[in-house]
Amino acid sequence: MPEVPTDEVGLIAALARLFGPSPPEVLLGIGDDCAALDLGGDRLLLWTVDTLVEGVHFDLSYTSLRQLGRKALAVNVSDIAAMGGEPAYALLSLGWPPGRELAAALAVGQGLAEAAREYHVAVVGGDTVASPPGITVTVAVLGRVPRAELLTRAGAKVGDHIYVTGNLGEAAAGLEILRRGWQAPADLAGPLVRAHLEPVPRVAAGRLLAQNRLATSAIDLSDGVATDLLHICRTSGVGARLEAEAIPWSSGVEWVARELGRSPLDLALKGGEDYHLLFTTPPEMEELLAEAFIRAHLPEPKKIGVVVSGREVILSSLGGEEVISGSGFDHFRLDLTPGKD
């Protein structure tokens, strides 16, 4: 009997040991955003699956069924984007409470279909099962990336700069507004609430990094920088130092943090579901990186820190240095304590 895990990271590691080594055409298995398969041809297959559970990942009192369908696809597409790929095909497995209207299930399908058209994804199959306690939406996505362009969590080198593709903490702030039913000023609340309800996978940014070999490692921000950067550190065998001053957040996040009696920095580093890309780039490529994003009419990535030796994620501020690694979002823990803040 294998050692008993105590958290999600431990569980996934223990499962990976159980499943054993993969055949050689499996370039990446458990432990990255997607599995990467080399089945011949000039492009690798990227494959990922994600489940959204009612009451855990969404609440229909403020999420529309259409938004739910959109998000179920978007979070998977984000995993493909993090590896530099383009999404291509999707399968849906919809768990539906037997008493609930089937018209509502169609609304989930409409959201999924709408997002599929936007991301150029063909929905090629599906399955529906009865799920009495609540709706579950599982989507699996296949994407592709040219062999030489695959981005992974491994590859960050000491001295590399750490970037994110946009402001942090917005989705977490939006979720707080929705949960608490706050009447926030519309111009502040709108973008935050949208960030939670309709996250945008960063496919164009991922392709840009991949095609131009601008990143040594990448991940998408689903659990928050504190946790997701730690994944890069563990896989690459490095540490990271973040500069508190450099962490980007909007005035909306600041407003919500104030109302919560929490620091905006904390919300930015530990709030999940930003679905921005977090990546590392050698310092000598700083200019190339900026130019590439400007040329592609994409917002310039923001530098938030540097890769260092070690095994921890450290936050550096005027007040000194603090280890923040491993203190981020944990699915099991967070989901049990919705009022943890």
Add this chain to the structure above:
Amino acid sequence: MPEVPTDEVGLIAALARLFGPSPPEVLLGIGDDCAALDLGGDRLLLWTVDTLVEGVHFDLSYTSLRQLGRKALAVNVSDIAAMGGEPAYALLSLGWPPGRELAAALAVGQGLAEAAREYHVAVVGGDTVASPPGITVTVAVLGRVPRAELLTRAGAKVGDHIYVTGNLGEAAAGLEILRRGWQAPADLAGPLVRAHLEPVPRVAAGRLLAQNRLATSAIDLSDGVATDLLHICRTSGVGARLEAEAIPWSSGVEWVARELGRSPLDLALKGGEDYHLLFTTPPEMEELLAEAFIRAHLPEPKKIGVVVSGREVILSSLGGEEVISGSGFDHFRLDLTPGKD
């Protein structure tokens, strides 16, 4: 707004309309056991996903966690088998109630790993999510089949004979024994209970049919002959006539049917989860078919009826003819009424 569906078949059809036409490399989309993708190379990719929900598809009072893990893979492998393919890769998305022991999640993983080794499947990724109301196990499987050997639900021709690869109703009978806690004679109960808890996907039979072009259409029996044969009829544009005398069941099914006050024929035709293959073969290939199975040391398939013109599944017996199409297992309906019998 599209028309509102009233059952699962209607829901899947409505979703298919929403998702619209697929690009040309998608040879089969929604409406077969797997999606079939032609991404170059000499083999097609087969892709399927299935979810098992606690309290709907399994009950841990009589299903071990190891058996649950095995079955979650087996039902997907069965879909690959129905299309003549070989399974190759799997992804796991495990929904776990936050309070439940993580050691138990590992036991599910062990069952999955064990079955993966047996079916030559590499588990290449996974995801865990919190699922407070109960365990859900979603598995997606990729398999492959040579382009010219793909078996589908389309292609059944009037005059073809209809076959199944083994006795029917065993899993349904086993489920009744488990649910009701019956003390059935061990030699009778053992195979039935195993048929429900540890179904065997018929990969070798599917490959044999595919390689030797022995079948004009095929499906795996997940919902029962009455329903699954109707899928073949609808997709092929034909009807079917089953011979009551020819439907194969074991003495164990007979025992359970007697205890239930139900006919064994009903259990055989409408009990789900047999995971045998149901297929059609031109009458002139009858001998070739038998020889191929004997040579491969596989049990000889049993002829249960014939493809006719029309749109219905008819049961023919000494008492006359009866339309049974569409009266089979319906996920939504059955799951709401566990005591329907």
